[in-house]
Amino acid sequence: MTKQYFAKGLFSNKQVVITGAGRGIGAAVARAMHNDGAVVTAHLGREQSSHQWTFPADSDTHVNTVCADLATLEGVEQTADYINSQCPHVDVLIHNAGTMLGRVPLDSMTAEHYADVTNLNSRSVVLLTTKLLPLLKLSNAASIINVSSISAATGGSAGSSMYSAAKGFISTYTRSLATELAPHGIRANAISPGTIDTDFHQRYSSAEKLAATAASTPLKRLGTAEDCVPACLFLASAELSGFITGQIIGVNGGTSYV
Numbered sequence: 001m002t003k004q005y006f007a008k009g010l011f012s013n014k015q016v017v018i019t020g021a022g023r024g025i026g027a028a029v030a031r032a033m034h035n036d037g038a039v040v041t042a043h044l045g046r047e048q049s050s051h052q053w054t055f056p057a058d059s060d061t062h063v064n065t066v067c068a069d070l071a072t073l074e075g076v077e078q079t080a081d082y083i084n085s086q087c088p089h090v091d092v093l094i095h096n097a098g099t100m101l102g103r104v105p106l107d108s109m110t111a112e113h114y115a116d117v118t119n120l121n122s123r124s125v126v127l128l129t130t131k132l133l134p135l136l137k138l139s140n141a142a143s144i145i146n147v148s149s150i151s152a153a154t155g156g157s158a159g160s161s162m163y164s165a166a167k168g169f170i171s172t173y174t175r176s177l178a179t180e181l182a183p184h185g186i187r188a189n190a191i192s193p194g195t196i197d198t199d200f201h202q203r204y205s206s207a208e209k210l211a212a213t214a215a216s217t218p219l220k221r222l223g224t225a226e227d228c229v230p231a232c233l234f235l236a237s238a239e240l241s242g243f244i245t246g247q248i249i250g251v252n253g254g255t256s257y258v
């Protein structure tokens with residue numbers, strides 16, 4: 001069930017772009033923005049079959065969707081072209097698409113795995129941001145939200161070194177964006193989720209690992225996709241967080257890393 005959040009019209013008619021919105025954290029955030037009145041241009045995932053978001057009617061002029069593989073240069077280009085064709089400007093840009101692409105121990109690391117993980121989790125964020133800057137500058141108070149990870153700070157668990165390093169890049173890049181884009185009135189922040197119970201961990205973590213993580217989390221549970229929504233609404237809204245930029249907000253049940 002979709003929760004009703006506190007936004008109460010803060011996003012009414014705002015142009016919101018979000019990647020990886022077909023399921024998990026991205027779908028929860030996209031739904032909340034849409035329910036609050038935003039015009040949501042949603043990159044869903046690599047292909048149609050990868051999404052689980054149940055959409056409002058096709059006739060709903062407040063949702064535009066595109067699918068493309070963001071690990072490829074063509075996919076980034078296609079997504080940027082689509083957004084450019086749909087949005088008069090961009091008020092909120094949320095880079096959420098990403099994943100681990102398997103656990104690879106350090107002694108089995110390959111150039112191919114390094115490229116695959118970084119192309120998706122960091123290169124796509126850099127290129128899409130660059131391509132959308134003209135639309136962001138047309139907003140009078142744009143907000144970029146990147147989705148980093150607790151593993152950016154901890155280094156992650158075994159086999160996730162490339163993914164964790166790519167997310168470390170995202171945290172640092174967020175701070176660079178904040179400084180360089182401040183003169184344009186564009187804020188840039190990130191959320192840094194802890195372990196959130198989505199498809200991600202169905203693929204990459206055992207039930208035992210997840211139970212151990214929940215037990216070691218101060219709030220004694222895993223997060224949900226919905227847990228990530230309020231931090232995104234807060235960072236997206238200039239009314240709520242207009243003097244906040246370059247920050248990484250942990251959504252992790254009390255684990256002390258961001």
Ligand code: NAD
Nearest residue numbers: 020024025045046069070097098149193195196198199200
């Ligand atoms: P998820 O697997 O449910 O969602 C990932 C989204 O990214 C999906 O919409 C998927 O289609 C999209 N995606 C994956 N590969 C893609 C590709 N090649 N091209 C285009 N789109 C692609 O997982 P989630 O937990 O909702 O993850 C969302 C974000 O949160 C990711 O960036 C992930 O790294 C990050 N994150 C998740 C956790 C967690 O514990 N679940 C923790 C920290 C950070």
